[in-house]
Amino acid sequence: MNRSDVLIIGAGPTGLVLALWLSKLGIRPRIIDKSSSPGTTSRALAVQARTLELYRQLDLSQAVVQNGHRVGAANFWVKGEPVTRLPLSSIGEGLTPYAFLEIYPQDEHERLLIERLEAFGIRVERTTELEGFEETGDGITARLRLPDGQLEICQSCYLAGCDGARSIVRKTLDTGFPGGTYQQIFYVADVQGSGPAFNGELHVDLDEADFLAVFPLAGEGRARLIGTVRDERAERAETLRFEDVSSRAIEHMKVKVEQLNWFSTYRVHHRVADHFRTGRAFLLGDAAHVHSPAGGQGMNTGIGDAINLAWKLAAVLSGGAQARLLDTYEPERIAFARKLVATTDRVFSFVTAEGRLADLLRTRVAPFLLPKMASLETSREFLFRTVSQITLDYRGMPLSNGVAGHVHGGDRLPWAHDGEGDNFESLKCMGWQVHVYGDTSDEMIAWCNEHHLPLHVFGWRPAFEAAGLGRSGFYLLRPDTYVAIAETCSDPKVIERYFRDHGIRPFFGSP
Structure with a gap:
């Protein structure tokens, strides 16, 4: 019986990005799509700045900007x-x-993602359709209809529904929409x-x-x-x-x-959708939320879903975190989806009223x-x-703690750039890391060295104050570059307690 860590249903941008991030983090996904070939008449056009920032982790940003x-x-x-x-x-x-x-049309975007995914040895299995699945003990058992009409029974640890607004995954889970x-x-x-x-x-x-x-x-x-x-x-x-x-x-x-x-x-x-997760099955992208095209948000939001879930799945599957880390996916993403739908609805209603x-x-x-x-x-x-x-931001969520300067736990780390450098360069790493702007303690340096947690200390500059960053505290950054802890002290025990409380044993960098 074929077995995979994560079975991804749907090879649009959301599914492809999920597969890419998992592959980069050492997890081997399986990705299927019922279509015979990638789309050629896609509608999504805009690639937003936050997506481009996150794409730096896979060296994708430059290709998008050059070709768009x-x-x-x-x-x-x-x-x-x-x-x-x-x-x-x-x-x-x-x-x-x-x-x-x-502007980078979705069809061209998908071709780029497929090319990068193939470099990891992962190919989209075309003309392959999910007919149903059920959770069985420690995994998912799925029924796939193959291109030759044969039925395949396969197993996976988790299943990701990236299969669009008419999602068979959502319907199988009987989740309201x-x-x-x-x-x-x-x-x-x-x-x-x-x-x-x-x-x-x-x-x-x-x-x-x-x-x-x-x-x-x-x-x-x-x-x-x-x-x-x-x-x-x-x-x-x-x-x-x-x-x-x-x-x-x-x-x-x-x-x-x-x-x-x-x-x-x-x-x-x-x-x-009423829920973005049921047991070992997750909903992402249009399978979880659809909205008007006002502001070019749809594809980017699905990509955000994929990146949020990818590092959490990778942490759990590699033994770097307890399974309860996956409980944070739905609250973090569903709150944004609901806000987005309400906002784009108002804009769209105005321009078409x-x-x-x-x-x-x-x-x-x-x-x-x-x-x-x-x-x-x-x-x-x-x-x-x-x-x-x-x-x-993910303020007020379980993985978000503290305030330092104008930055809260759960915020995107502000970009600070001047003639002396750029504080985003280290964010290309896909692991946990600590940023300090100003000075830090010997204890913090020793603790980070001992635990192999990358520590980046930036000498205090006016650009950091202008960006709202706090001086001489620290920011613990998640693998998706959002702030986990914003703290005004230099006590590494704060980090130690955070990881212990959340059942996380960090994985450092990309394999």
Whole structure:
């Protein structure tokens, strides 16, 4: 009987990232997908700054940035004319090494992840479908339908459902998926074209009718059109063609389409599963939460799920932690998913709302307010922090302790950079580590050496104070680079007690 440590159902970005992180940490996953080949008409585009920060751990960030497209600005149109331009090229300057909006289509993204996964000797098993599973003692027994139609019974220690909004894993677990479906029909068109909206920037139409956005892609004259259909056309979504929706883009944003590469329609849901874990089975990505595309959050949130779960599974499977560490996955991720769905729902409802008042707000009030907001550094910073996911935190969660400076346990470690260096360089390591900004005690140095816990001591500089870091305390960082302990003293017994209380015996660095 075939056996694996972790059986991953679904080879979208969430499943692939989970498999990659596990492989890097010395765990051999098995990943299957019912499709015969990777997707070629995917919808997700944005790779947020927090994802790029985490991708440094697998040396993926540079490849994404080099092959993707950095968006210089967002333009808002009313009545056939651009009325506001919001610069984006350095909107998060000083907050992250990736202070911009990066466009990297999901299909290209998946190919990169598959290539990196194959370097670990792991291949996606295609045309292979999960038919059911049950927990049996110390593992999961699953039934797989293979490409030749044969049924395979396999075992794994854990199962990860990364199989999308119609997840068979979620249905097998009988986990509720409350929420709703937006009335609008969405369409996506990948085109080659020309016109003022093909200048490499993002363009959004705020007019009275359907929502429409033009997203730039790498390469001359390439763009992705994303829009809604609300009138009688929505009733025949199954048969809609690009010709049925393209006239509005041509008329309102002066788009000249020279070649249509692909076109599809779909409905958008906003739902969060009641539970992200049942026993040895976990839900991640769209299997756990779906929401509107506002802000480009969906794929990035699924990737965040994968990284959160990967280091915990690796710790447990390698003997570096007790199984109760896995209890922290659901509370940490479900809280963010619920907040995200509520936030994107409000934004999406505003840009797609119907009626005279909604039209007035979009076409008159928004063009007046947006330039003022764009001119304020605080407004730009708030927008970037929210969309980039660098403000995602696990404050108040079981694995998060203390406060030092403005940094709480559970926060993402703030980035501090000046002419003398970058405090994120050591975060490429996938193990536990300690950061000190200022001075530390001989006891701390001796304890970290004895326990092989990497200790990074940075001489105090103004850049650290500006970032909100506390002086001469310490920060214990988790393998996913979030702060586990923020402490003002230099007593290593605080770390010792933390590991003992949580049943963790740290694994250091990558194998």
